[in-house]
Structure formats: C-alpha cells, structure tokens
Amino acid sequence: MHNAIKGEIEGAATGRTSKGKRNIVWRGLYRGRWFYLMMFPGLLYYFIFNYLPMGGLLIAFQKYNLLKGIWGSPWVGLDNFRVILQTPDFPIILKNTLIISVYRVCFGMLTDIGLALMLNEIRIQWFKRTVQTITYGPYFLSWVIVYGLAFSFLAPESGLISTWYREMGWGALNLLTEKEFFRPLLIMTDIWKSTGYGAIIYLAALATINQELYEAAVVDGAGRWRQLWHITLPGIRDVFILLLILRIGHILDAGFDQVYIFLNARVYETGDIIDTWVFRRGLESLDFSVAAATGLFKSVVGLILVLGANKLAKKINGSGIW
Structure with a gap:
C-alpha cells in the first residue's frame, strides 16, 4: 500500500x-x-x-527516364556508382580535382592571410581603404569577364603579352592552351579575383584582438615580428581553422565556373575535373542518373572529410566548427 x-x-x-x-x-x-x-x-x-x-x-x-519520371523509372541499386568508379577517365579527373582543390586551399588561404596582415599594419587610413577597395573589386567580376581579361593578355596570336613575347624573338607563347600552365593559370586568376574578399574575414578577426596585448608586448620589448608571431597569428587561429575545415569539406569542388570557362580540348589531361565531367555526362549526354550519383558521392565524401577534420582540429587545437 x-x-x-x-x-x-x-x-x-x-x-x-x-x-x-x-x-x-x-x-x-x-x-x-x-x-x-x-x-x-x-x-x-x-x-x-x-x-x-x-x-x-x-x-x-535509378535508370532515370525523363518521360517516366522519378516514380516510373526502374531501380538499379548501386549500378550508377559502379559506372562512375569503372569509368576509365575517373582516376584522372579525380586526381585533377584534388590537385586543383589543394592548390586553391594552400595558396588561396595564405594570400588571404598575407593581405589581411599587411592591411592591418597600414596606419594611413585613406591608403588602407584604397588598397582594400582595389583588391576587393575583382571579386564582383564574373569568371567570363576574368577569362576575357586573361584572353586579351594571353591569347596565342593576339594577346598583349603573347605578342610582346613573340616580337622579342623568344618564340610563341601559348599559356591558354598548354597543359603545363593550365593549373597555375587557374590559381593565379583565382588569387587575383578572391584574395580581397577572403582578407576581409581575417581583418574582422584581427579587429577583435585585444589591443592591450600589443601594448604589454611593447612594454616587454617585443618587436613587430614578435607581436605578429605571439599575438596576431594566435588571434586569428580559430578563424583559420574554421575556414580550413569548411574548405576541406569542398575538396571535390574545384571551382566549376572557372574551370569550365578556361577549359579547352588541349588541356583536358590536367584540367578536366569531376564537375565538368558531370556537366558533359548529365546535361550534354542526358545521363542524369550518373550525374546525380556523382553528386551524392561528392556530398558523402565532403561530409566525412568535414567530420574528420573537425574531430582532428578539436583534438589538436581544442576548437572546431562545433
């Protein structure tokens, strides 16, 4: 009871x-x-x-059919993923994608940080704003315009630099159609276009650093390089790790817009990536099933990389995205 x-x-x-x-x-x-x-x-x-x-x-x-739709198309299980992995060109395009993405991450983030640190050291405000505006402006240009500018300078027959190179008696200069120069050209144009925008994020992080730390460092006799190493870089470390993890999650996205516009038949060996292959397979050949399977494959790989990078960052540095 x-x-x-x-x-x-x-x-x-x-x-x-x-x-x-x-x-x-x-x-x-x-x-x-x-x-x-x-x-x-x-x-x-x-x-x-x-x-x-x-x-x-x-x-x-599925073996998708436009007329039958999603619910009427026959199921094929994992056959589309087998088609992707068994495609003879897939190892090449996967290699190209990874190389271009790694180049973007390494060179892109370093230039972003470098520009932000240089702007942070400028004490003349009007000059700082002018430089920031000039470097930020190219971000608003489309890749079509950027390619037009590159073509006007590097076109094999009529480009400004190519013509000057030829008239100097050094031979023909074919940077747009040589496979050895295609990846450096992508990275250089991407740096020119995106560095100003990327630096803004680090400038915002630099603005949050307590100025009393610099004053204390000056009292202790630390120079600008010591302050940079012991105060500035640790102050933007968390932001750097956050952006690095996000970029690792997009490691299989090598920049479709830029690559597709700059790509030509003579540089397929070093420039063809997963997204351009999917574009040809999915839209030009109307093989939507393989294109969707490739997108799902990229998403799963990206999720695994983000989870792994976040866990590793928390173990090493104690901070991550979540």
Whole structure:
C-alpha cells in the first residue's frame, strides 16, 4: 500500500513537472514570436530550395527516364556508382580535382592571410581603404569577364603579352592552351579575383584582438615580428581553422565556373575535373542518373572529410566548427 501511494505521488509530481516544462516552452515561443516570424522566410527558402530538391537523390539509384519520371523509372541499386568508379577517365579527373582543390586551399588561404596582415599594419587610413577597395573589386567580376581579361593578355596570336613575347624573338607563347600552365593559370586568376574578399574575414578577426596585448608586448620589448608571431597569428587561429575545415569539406569542388570557362580540348589531361565531367555526362549526354550519383558521392565524401577534420582540429587545437 505504501509503495502504491508513493508511486501515485511520484507520478503526479512527474506529470506536473512535464506540464510545467511544456508551459515554459510555450511561453518562450510566445515571447519570441516576432523573431520566429522574421526567421520564417529564411527557413522556408532553405526548405524549398535546399531540402526538397534532396528528394531528387532517388535518381542516383535509378535508370532515370525523363518521360517516366522519378516514380516510373526502374531501380538499379548501386549500378550508377559502379559506372562512375569503372569509368576509365575517373582516376584522372579525380586526381585533377584534388590537385586543383589543394592548390586553391594552400595558396588561396595564405594570400588571404598575407593581405589581411599587411592591411592591418597600414596606419594611413585613406591608403588602407584604397588598397582594400582595389583588391576587393575583382571579386564582383564574373569568371567570363576574368577569362576575357586573361584572353586579351594571353591569347596565342593576339594577346598583349603573347605578342610582346613573340616580337622579342623568344618564340610563341601559348599559356591558354598548354597543359603545363593550365593549373597555375587557374590559381593565379583565382588569387587575383578572391584574395580581397577572403582578407576581409581575417581583418574582422584581427579587429577583435585585444589591443592591450600589443601594448604589454611593447612594454616587454617585443618587436613587430614578435607581436605578429605571439599575438596576431594566435588571434586569428580559430578563424583559420574554421575556414580550413569548411574548405576541406569542398575538396571535390574545384571551382566549376572557372574551370569550365578556361577549359579547352588541349588541356583536358590536367584540367578536366569531376564537375565538368558531370556537366558533359548529365546535361550534354542526358545521363542524369550518373550525374546525380556523382553528386551524392561528392556530398558523402565532403561530409566525412568535414567530420574528420573537425574531430582532428578539436583534438589538436581544442576548437572546431562545433
């Protein structure tokens, strides 16, 4: 009898506690109703354009037919993934993708940090703003315009630099059509276009560093290089790790827009990447199933890399994305 009464009391207490928690939750939702209302359009956008299209991943496991649609197309299981891995060109395009992506990560992030550090050292504000505006401007240009500029300088017959090189008697200069120069050309144009934008993120991180640390370092006799090594670089370390993890997650995205515009038949050996191959296979050959399977493959690899890089960063440095 005693145990039964005790159980009833505990059950009633648990019920009251659960009801109290629900009331607290509802009161919190009501108090923040206007914030949730403002957030709703953004959530609706991501739901419609990011999550609903994920239903199309079913195509990756089908022999998709445009006339039959998703529900009428026959299922083939993992056959599309076998087609990808057994394609003779897949090892080459995977290698090209990884090399170009690694180059982008290494050279791109270093130039971003370098420009941010140099701008941070400038004390003349009008000069600093002028340099920042000039370096930030190319980010707003499309890759079509960037290729047009590169073509005007490097076209084999009519380019400014190519013509000067030929008139100096040094022979023909074919940077746009030589496979040995294709990857460096991609990296150089990407640095020119994106460094200004990337530096802004590091400048924002530099602005959060406590200036009293620099004052204390000056009192202790530390020079600019010592301050840079012991204060500035540790101050942007977390931001660097965050951006590095995000870039590692996109290691199989080597920049479709740029590569597709710069690509030509003579540089396929070093310039053809997964995204350009998917474009030809999916849109030009209408093989949507293999294209969807490739996209799913890239997403899974990216997720694994992000999880692994985040875990490794937390173990080594104690900080990560989450």
